[in-house]
Amino acid sequence: MSKKNLEKPPVSKDVLSPLSNTEPLSVEHPTAQDLREDEMVESVSGMDSSYQEIFNGEEKVESEIPAPKKHKNALDPKDDEFEKGRDITRGTPADDIIVKMRDVRISFKIGTLERVIINHLNLDIKRGEILGLVGESGSGKTTIGRAIIRINKVSGGEITYNNVKISGKIPKKRERLLKTKIQMIFQDPGDSLNDRANIDYIVSEGLRAFHLYDDEADRVNKVTEMMQRVGLRPEYLSRYPHEFSGGQRQRIGIARCMVMNPEFIVADEPISALDVSIRAQVLNLIKQFQQERDLTVLFIAHDLSVVKYISDRIAVIYAGKIVELCSANRLFEAPLHPYTKALLTAVPIPDPKIERKKKIVVYNPMQHHYVKSDAPEFREIEPGHFVRCNTPEFEAMKAELARLGGEKK
Amino acid sequence: MANEKEVVIDVKNLSVGFHVRGKKTNVIRNISFPVYRGETLAIVGESGSGKSVTTKTFTGMLDSNGFISGGSIIFDGLDLAKFKTNDDWLQIRGKRIATIFQDPMTSLNPLLTIGYQISEVLILHHGLSKKEAKEEAIKLLAKVRIPNPEERYNDYPFQYSGGMRQRVVIAIALACRPEVLICDEPTTALDVTVQAQIIALIKELQEEYKWTTIFITHDLGVVANVADRIAVMYAGQIVEYGTVEDVFYHPEHPYTWALLASLPQLGTKDEPLSFIVGNPPSFAGEIIGDAFAPRNEYAMNIDFVMEPPIFKISETHWAKTWLLSPNAPKVKKPKVIEELHLRMKGAATELKRQEGEDYE
Ligand SMILES: Nc1ncnc2c1ncn2[C@@H]1O[C@H](COP(=O)(O)OP(=O)(O)OP(=O)(O)O)[C@@H](O)[C@H]1O
Numbered sequence: 142m143s144k145k146n147l148e149k150p151p152v153s154k155d156v157l158s159p160l161s162n163t164e165p166l167s168v169e170h171p172t173a174q175d176l177r178e179d180e181m182v183e184s185v186s187g188m189d190s191s192y193q194e195i196f197n198g199e200e201k202v203e204s205e206i207p208a209p210k211k212h213k214n215a216l217d218p219k220d221d222e223f224e225k226g227r228d229i230t231r232g233t234p235a236d237d238i239i240v241k242m243r244d245v246r247i248s249f250k251i252g253t254l255e256r257v258i259i260n261h262l263n264l265d266i267k268r269g270e271i272l273g274l275v276g277e278s279g280s281g282k283t284t285i286g287r288a289i290i291r292i293n294k295v296s297g298g299e300i301t302y303n304n305v306k307i308s309g310k311i312p313k314k315r316e317r318l319l320k321t322k323i324q325m326i327f328q329d330p331g332d333s334l335n336d337r338a339n340i341d342y343i344v345s346e347g348l349r350a351f352h353l354y355d356d357e358a359d360r361v362n363k364v365t366e367m368m369q370r371v372g373l374r375p376e377y378l379s380r381y382p383h384e385f386s387g388g389q390r391q392r393i394g395i396a397r398c399m400v401m402n403p404e405f406i407v408a409d410e411p412i413s414a415l416d417v418s419i420r421a422q423v424l425n426l427i428k429q430f431q432q433e434r435d436l437t438v439l440f441i442a443h444d445l446s447v448v449k450y451i452s453d454r455i456a457v458i459y460a461g462k463i464v465e466l467c468s469a470n471r472l473f474e475a476p477l478h479p480y481t482k483a484l485l486t487a488v489p490i491p492d493p494k495i496e497r498k499k500k501i502v503v504y505n506p507m508q509h510h511y512v513k514s515d516a517p518e519f520r521e522i523e524p525g526h527f528v529r530c531n532t533p534e535f536e537a538m539k540a541e542l543a544r545l546g547g548e549k550k
Numbered sequence: 551m552a553n554e555k556e557v558v559i560d561v562k563n564l565s566v567g568f569h570v571r572g573k574k575t576n577v578i579r580n581i582s583f584p585v586y587r588g589e590t591l592a593i594v595g596e597s598g599s600g601k602s603v604t605t606k607t608f609t610g611m612l613d614s615n616g617f618i619s620g621g622s623i624i625f626d627g628l629d630l631a632k633f634k635t636n637d638d639w640l641q642i643r644g645k646r647i648a649t650i651f652q653d654p655m656t657s658l659n660p661l662l663t664i665g666y667q668i669s670e671v672l673i674l675h676h677g678l679s680k681k682e683a684k685e686e687a688i689k690l691l692a693k694v695r696i697p698n699p700e701e702r703y704n705d706y707p708f709q710y711s712g713g714m715r716q717r718v719v720i721a722i723a724l725a726c727r728p729e730v731l732i733c734d735e736p737t738t739a740l741d742v743t744v745q746a747q748i749i750a751l752i753k754e755l756q757e758e759y760k761w762t763t764i765f766i767t768h769d770l771g772v773v774a775n776v777a778d779r780i781a782v783m784y785a786g787q788i789v790e791y792g793t794v795e796d797v798f799y800h801p802e803h804p805y806t807w808a809l810l811a812s813l814p815q816l817g818t819k820d821e822p823l824s825f826i827v828g829n830p831p832s833f834a835g836e837i838i839g840d841a842f843a844p845r846n847e848y849a850m851n852i853d854f855v856m857e858p859p860i861f862k863i864s865e866t867h868w869a870k871t872w873l874l875s876p877n878a879p880k881v882k883k884p885k886v887i888e889e890l891h892l893r894m895k896g897a898a899t900e901l902k903r904q905e906g907e908d909y910e
Pocket residue numbers: 178179180181182568569570575577595596597598599600601602603604613614615616768833
C-alpha cells in the first residue's frame with residue numbers, strides 16, 4: 142500500500158452511499174481535444190479506394206435514370222425486380238434464400254498470371270439470418286463478401302440476390318438498386334470513413350446519392366434518429382472522423398450503413414480492430430438491427446467465439462473452400478471437419494482451468510489422401526450439417542456423430 | 551505463494567508522462583507491482599491504459615517526448631528508472647530484458663536476410679565467429695520450428711509468413727538468453743491457429759530457458775492460457791493484481807468484472823452482451839477520484855472525489871476500489887462473473903467430448 146493512500150482520511154459511511162439511480166452514469170462526450178489525445182496511438186492506413194469508387198460510381202448511371210421525384214420514394218419496392226424475386230420463394234421460409242452463390246469462381250490477375258482464390262463455391266444465405274464466415278487470413282472470406290457487393294469480379298458461376306443475377310454484367314438500374322439494398326461494414330472503422338467529410342455528410346452520403354428521403358427535414362430526421370440508435374449524440378454530426386475513438390467510428394460506420402435501411406449487410410471483421418470492451422456494444426448493435434429489421438448479415442470473422450454468439454449458422458472456410466457449414470450451436474457441439482476442430486481448439490478460452498487442459502489439434506491439409514476417383518464433395522451428414530469430405534471420411538464422420546449423439550436443444 | 555518467490559523486477563510508485571504540445575500528460579500514475587522470477591505476468595486492459603508505456607520503461611524505449619516522473623524500477627539491484635543514456639541501457643536492453651512486439655517488422659530489417667540478422671546478434675553479444683554464428687543461428691531457427699532452417703537462413707523477411715517472422719523475432723530474443731522477455735501483443739496480428747502455436751512455443755521455451763515473461767494482451771483467453779499472475783490496468787493504474795485464479799474466479803474490481811462480462815464467449819443467444827459504456831478518461835487533465843467511476847455502474851459518491859487506496863484481499867491478491875472498504879455497502883457481483891466457470895464449461899462441451907476429458 143502506498144504511503145499517500147494510508148494518509149487518506151477514514152471513510153465515513155455517508156460518502157459511500159450508492160449513487161442515486163436518476164443520476165446519469167457515464168455520459169459520452171469527450172472533447173475533440175481529448176479524442177485527439179487518444180488518437181496518437183491509433184494507426185490509420187489508407188482508404189479503401191475500390192469501395193469508394195463503387196460507392197461514388199453512381200454518378201455514371203445518374204443520367205440514365207430520371208431524377209427521382211420528391212415525396213415519392215425513389216426506389217419504391219413495389220415495382221422493383223427484387224421484390225418479384227422475393228415472391229418466388231415466399232411461403233417456404235426454409236428455402237427463403239436471399240443470396241445464392243453457384244459454382245462461383247473468383248480470381249485475380251497478377252501480370253499474366255491468374256490466381257484463383259475461390260473456385261466452385263456454392264453458398265446459400267437465408268433471409269433474416271446471420272451467417273458467420275470464419276477462416277484464417279487469406280482463406281477467401283473477404284473475397285467472397287466483396288464479390289457479393291460487386292467489388293470483386295466473378296470469373297465463373299453466378300451470384301443471385303432474391304433470385305436475380307447480380308454477378309457479372311447486369312443492368313445499370315439493378316446495380317444502382319443493389320447499392321441501396323446491400324451495405325458493407327468494414328474492419329477498420331478509420332479506414333472506411335472519409336476524414337475530410339463531417340459525420341453528417343458521411344452518414345447521409347448514401348441517402349443523398351440515391352435520394353432516399355423526402356426533403357431536407359426528413360434527411361436530418363433520419364440521420365439524427367440513426368445517430369441516437371447507435372448511441373452517439375446528434376451534436377457529433379458536425380464533427381470529423383478523427384475526433385472519434387475506434388468504437389465510435391465503427392458505430393458511425395454502422396449508422397451510415399443502417400440509415401440506408403438495407404436488406405443485406407456484409408460485415409467484414411467489424412470488431413477485429415476494436416478494443417475488447419467495446420466489441421460487445423458493436424455486436425449488440427448488429428444483432429439488434431438484424432432482429433428488428435429482418436436484416437440478413439454475412440458476418441466475416443476469424444474468431445470463432447465471436448461468431449458463435451452472433452451467428453445463426455456458421456460456414457468454416459479453408460483455402461477458398463467451405464469445409465463445414467451448420468448451425469452455430471451444432472458446430473461447437475459436433476465439429477466434424479479436422480480443420481474446424483483445429484480452429485475450435487486454437488481459440489483461447491477465457492477460463493484458466495479449461496484453457497490449460499485444452500489440447501490443440503493441428504490441421505494438416507495433407508491428411509486427407511484425396512484421390513481423383515473419390516474427390517471430396519460438400520455433403521450433408523445430418524440435416525443442415527454439411528462437411529466437405531470423400532466417401533470414407535463421410536462414413537467415419539457419420540460414425541463419429543452416432544457416438545456424439547444427436548443435437549441437444 | 552507470493553512471499554517465497556524471488557522478485558526479478560520491482561516497480562515502485564512509477565509515474566510516466568509525455569510532453570504533448572507544450573503540456574505534460576500524466577500517463578502512468580503511481581503504480582507499484584512485483585514481477586516474479588520464472589513466472590508469466592500478464593498485463594491486460596483497454597487500449598491506451600498504459601500497458602506498453604509501462605513495459606517500455608523497463609528497456610528505456612519510451613518515445614523521445616516521454617519521461618519518468620517518479621518512482622523506481624529495481625532490476626538486479628539497479629534502478630532502471632534512473633537510466634539515462636544509451637550506454638546505461640547497453641547491458642540491459644535486448645540482452646537481459648528483451649521485447650517481442652506485435653509487428654515482427656519493428657524488430658526485423660526488411661533489407662537483410664533472416665540469417666544475417668540472427669548471426670549479427672550472436673557475433674555482437676556472444677563474440678562468436680561468423681561461421682559459429684551461422685551454425686548457432688540455424689540451431690535457433692530449428693528451435694523456433696522454422697522448417698528447413700539451412701535453406702531458409704538466406705531468405706529475406708518478406709519470404710516468411712507473419713507467424714514465421716514472429717518465430718524469427720523469438721529466435722533473436724533467444725540468442726541473447728534474456729532473463730526477462732516482454733511480449734507486447736505478440737500474437738494479435740496472427741491467425742488463431744498460428745497464435746496457438748506461437749504461444750505454445752513461447753511457453754515451451756520458457757520452460758527450457760527459465761526466463762520471466764511479461765505478456766501484454768487484450769485477449770483474456772490468451773491470458774488464461776499463459777499467465778501465472780495478472781495485472782489489470784485502467785487509465786494508467788493497476789486496479790487489480792493477483793494470480794490467474796484470483797482474477798478469473800474471484801475478481802473484486804468492477805472494471806475487471808466489466809472486462810470479463812463483455813466477453814462474447816459468456817453471452818447467451820437471447821440476452822445482449824454487457825459492455826462498458828463511455829470512454830476511458832483523457833490524460834490531458836487531472837483525474838479526480840477513481841478514474842473508472844464515470845463508467846462504473848457500482849460507483850459510489852466517494853469514487854468521484856477520492857482516489858481509492860489499495861485493498862489487500864489475500865496474500866496474492868489486491869484491488870484498488872472503494873467497494874472493498876469495510877464501510878462500503880455489500881454489492882453483488884454480476885451474475886456472469888459468478889457463473890464464469892460454469893458458462894465456460896458449458897461452452898467447452900465439444901472439447902470435453904472430443905478429448906474425452908473431464909473439464910472440471
Ligand atoms: N509518444 C507519446 N506521446 C504522447 N502520449 C503517448 C505517447 N505514447 C503513448 N502515449 C499515451 O500513453 C497512454 C498509454 O499508451 P500505451 O501505448 O501504453 O497503451 P496500451 O495500454 O499499450 O494500449 P494498446 O492496447 O492500444 O497498445 C495513451 O493515452 C497514449 O496516448
